Amino acid sequence: MFIAVSSVILIAIAVGLVRAIRGPSLYDRVLAANMIGTLTVLMVAILGFMTGRPEFLDIALVYVLISFVSTLAVLRVHNPGAGTTASSVKGSGEQ
Amino acid sequence: MENLINDVLLGLLMITGFAIVRMKSLLGVTMLTSIYSLLSASLFVVLDAVDVALTEAAIGAGIATVLMVATVALTTDEEKVPRHTPLLPLLVVMATGAALIYGTLDMPHHGDPLAPAHRYVADSYLHDSPVEIGVPNVVTSVLASYRGYDTLGEVTVIFTAAAGVLALLGYRTRGRNIEAAGIRKQVVLRVIAKLFFPLILLFALYVQFHGDYGPGGGFQAGVIFATGFILYALAFGLGTAQRLIPSQLLRILAAAGVLIYAAVGLESMLLGGKFLEYRVLADDPIAGQHLGILLIELGVGITVASVMLIIYYGFVSRRH
Amino acid sequence: MDMVLAVLSWSCLLGGAIFLLIGALGVLRFPDFYTRLHAVSVCDTLGAGLVLAGLMLQGGFSLVTVKLLLMFYFMMFTGPTAVHALAQAAMQGKLQAVVDEHEPE
Numbered sequence: 001m002f003i004a005v006s007s008v009i010l011i012a013i014a015v016g017l018v019r020a021i022r023g024p025s026l027y028d029r030v031l032a033a034n035m036i037g038t039l040t041v042l043m044v045a046i047l048g049f050m051t052g053r054p055e056f057l058d059i060a061l062v063y064v065l066i067s068f069v070s071t072l073a074v075l076r077v078h079n080p081g082a083g084t085t086a087s088s089v090k091g092s093g094e095q
Numbered sequence: 096m097e098n099l100i101n102d103v104l105l106g107l108l109m110i111t112g113f114a115i116v117r118m119k120s121l122l123g124v125t126m127l128t129s130i131y132s133l134l135s136a137s138l139f140v141v142l143d144a145v146d147v148a149l150t151e152a153a154i155g156a157g158i159a160t161v162l163m164v165a166t167v168a169l170t171t172d173e174e175k176v177p178r179h180t181p182l183l184p185l186l187v188v189m190a191t192g193a194a195l196i197y198g199t200l201d202m203p204h205h206g207d208p209l210a211p212a213h214r215y216v217a218d219s220y221l222h223d224s225p226v227e228i229g230v231p232n233v234v235t236s237v238l239a240s241y242r243g244y245d246t247l248g249e250v251t252v253i254f255t256a257a258a259g260v261l262a263l264l265g266y267r268t269r270g271r272n273i274e275a276a277g278i279r280k281q282v283v284l285r286v287i288a289k290l291f292f293p294l295i296l297l298f299a300l301y302v303q304f305h306g307d308y309g310p311g312g313g314f315q316a317g318v319i320f321a322t323g324f325i326l327y328a329l330a331f332g333l334g335t336a337q338r339l340i341p342s343q344l345l346r347i348l349a350a351a352g353v354l355i356y357a358a359v360g361l362e363s364m365l366l367g368g369k370f371l372e373y374r375v376l377a378d379d380p381i382a383g384q385h386l387g388i389l390l391i392e393l394g395v396g397i398t399v400a401s402v403m404l405i406i407y408y409g410f411v412s413r414r415h
Numbered sequence: 416m417d418m419v420l421a422v423l424s425w426s427c428l429l430g431g432a433i434f435l436l437i438g439a440l441g442v443l444r445f446p447d448f449y450t451r452l453h454a455v456s457v458c459d460t461l462g463a464g465l466v467l468a469g470l471m472l473q474g475g476f477s478l479v480t481v482k483l484l485l486m487f488y489f490m491m492f493t494g495p496t497a498v499h500a501l502a503q504a505a506m507q508g509k510l511q512a513v514v515d516e517h518e519p520e
Contacts, residue, residue: 001425003096005466008432010103012439012458013134017107019442019451020130021114027448027505029126033133034497035442035455037156039435040133041486042466044148047140049470051097055309056140057482058302059149062319063136064486065295066157068493069326070129072284073161074122075504076329281503287496294489 002050009043030074037067097141104138119174121167129160145310146234149302153318158403161325165410229381230307230388238312239388243371246391247356250398254353257402261346264409281330288330295323303396307385313392317399324404333411342408345401352398359390424472431465438462447513448505452498459494463487 013036020032041063048056111131118124132155139148203210220237228236238246299319306312328336360371367375373387374380434457441454467487474480 001428005428005432005469006100008436010100010107012435014103014107015439015443017110017114017130020127021110021118023123025448025505025508025510026120026122026126027501027508027510028451029123031448031451031455031498031501032442033126033129034501035438035458036130036133038459038463038490038494040137041490042431042435042463043137044140045467045470045483045486047100047137049473051143054474054479056145056148057479057486058305058310059136059140059145059152061298061482061486061489062149062152062302062315063133063156064489064493065291065298066153066319066322067129067133068291068489068497069295069322069329070157070160071497072329072500073325074126074164075500281500283496283499287492290492291489 002046006043006046006050009039009046013039013043030071034067034071037063037071041067101138101141104134104141108134108138121170121172121174122164124174125160125163125167128163129156132156132159146232146312146315149310149315150318153315153322157322158318158325161322162406162410165407169410169413227380228384228388230385232307232309234310235306235312235388235392236384239391240371240373240384243360243373243391246395247353247360247371250353250356250395253402254349254398257349257405260406260409264413285330288326292323292327295326296320299323299396299400303392304389306392307388313395314399316392317396318403320396320400321403321407324400325407328407328411333408337408340404342405345405345408348397348401349405352394352396352401355394355397356391359387359394363387420472424469427465427469427472429469431462431467431469434458434462434465448510449502449512452502456494456498459498460491463490463494 016032016036016039020029020036023029041060044060044063045054045057048054048060108131111127111134115124115127115131118127132151136148136151136155139145139151203212207213220241221233224230224233224236224241228240230236230240299316302311302319303313303316306316324336324340327339359373359376363372363375364370371387371391374383376383376386438454438456438458441457442451445451445454464487467483467490471480471483471487474483
């Protein structure tokens with residue numbers, strides 16, 4: 001059963017990889033990387049159970065925190081002015 | 096089954112590798128390398144190398160991505176088209192690749208119990224470590240005690256990296272809060288950052304001090320610690336982060352970590368042992384080993400965390 | 416009791432796997448970035464949540480379950496926040512959405 005779930009996760013990772021390669025925009029790639037991050041967390045958790053060593057979950061926990069920060073970093077470092085213009089341009093930003 | 100997962104992950108790694116070579120946008124490449132490191136970390140978990148997986152997760156997918164994006168932000172997003180033909184480099188790469196593949200032919204088979212790696216020191220590490228050092232995680236005892244010299248060298252290398260970045264880039268000690276204006280509007284990010292900042296630091300401490308028992312240790316904990324502060328800097332601006340933990344302090348801390356490590360070595364010499372021979376540090380040799388490992392891991396953690404932050408500050412403050 | 420737990424946990428895991436698959440399919444097939452965000456959210460919340468719930472039932476009352484709960488808690492915050500930040504960044508980057516010209520009556 002773990003096998004079924006982990007193969008589904010692998011398939012989903014492969015699909016995410018296709019999206020990351022095809023793009024077309026940078027945001028799609030960040031999105032795909034973010035999704036693969038989530039899937040890797042699940043994969044590591046399930047592998048821990050599969051090999052009977054669930055203490056591996058520490059790694060999965062690190063992943064959750066780290067991949068989140070790196071996603072944010074890509075967005076903020078890439079365009080640091082974010083937030084200054086948007087709400088006026090689009091009119092529908094956060095109010 | 097694990098072999099199958101292994102093969103699939105290796106296949107995905109290969110595809111990612113080719114895509115990285117083909118892609119022209121450098122930020123896209125950065126995202127792909129981040130995916131690459133996520134995949135290889137899963138591979139390490141499959142191979143049961145949890146400490147490596149933890150390191151890859153913290154460094155490859157986290158800090159490396161952040162620093163690469165910061166670098167791209169300093170330069171340009173487009174890959175430069177090489178002016179000369181790629182024929183010669185291709186030949187060199189193919190010759191090297193052929194030599195490497197030829198080299199693998201002589202390697203022992205996957206999982207061969209008679210492979211040299213399993214026969215000499217590895218055996219004695221695995222057998223003697225519970226008696227000599229008494230730390231459940233053998234990786235920690237090898238890294239921090241048996242190979243303490245190597246690790247001291249590694250920490251010094253990391254420290255040198257920070258010195259290099261400082262010498263090349265330098266930075267304004269008090270970054271201007273240019274982002275701050277925009278950040279006020281990012282309510283969601285700020286609330287979440289406030290919620291997560293202490294949790295990440297707490298988790299870093301757990302990884303730091305739990306390294307004797309499970310995957311973890313100074314390197315990983317230092318990186319996680321730095322990631323926490325990077326999250327803070329992302330949410331509240333570089334200037335605010337620099338008020339929280341000033342660059343001057345970071346420079347002192349980066350040096351202090353290496354010094355703590357070396358001081359433990361000197362202390363064990365003063366107490367009549369050899370350099371980095373921890374068992375003389377306490378009355379009981381096992382307690383001495385524990386104390387020594389705890390202290391040097393602390394030194395490693397402090398240096399790694401402050402070096403990562405120094406590099407991050409250096410790259411990001413350069414932009415404005 | 417064990418039987419019930421096993422059935423519950425496997426159905427959670429299976430359900431999670433199905434949602435992961437749906438999300439992945441959406442990421443691949445949806446026409447533009449903004450619609451793909453929805454698909455990723457399915458993965459991040461429902462898919463991941465169900466898989467973790469299934470694992471928690473397997474773990475029983477132990478430190479493992481506590482760690483899984485922590486992961487669940489973190490994921491419920493990080494996923495939506497990351498997607499939100501992405502959407503905002505894309506808006507500021509002037510990424511155009513694909514709009515269907517033929518509005519239904």
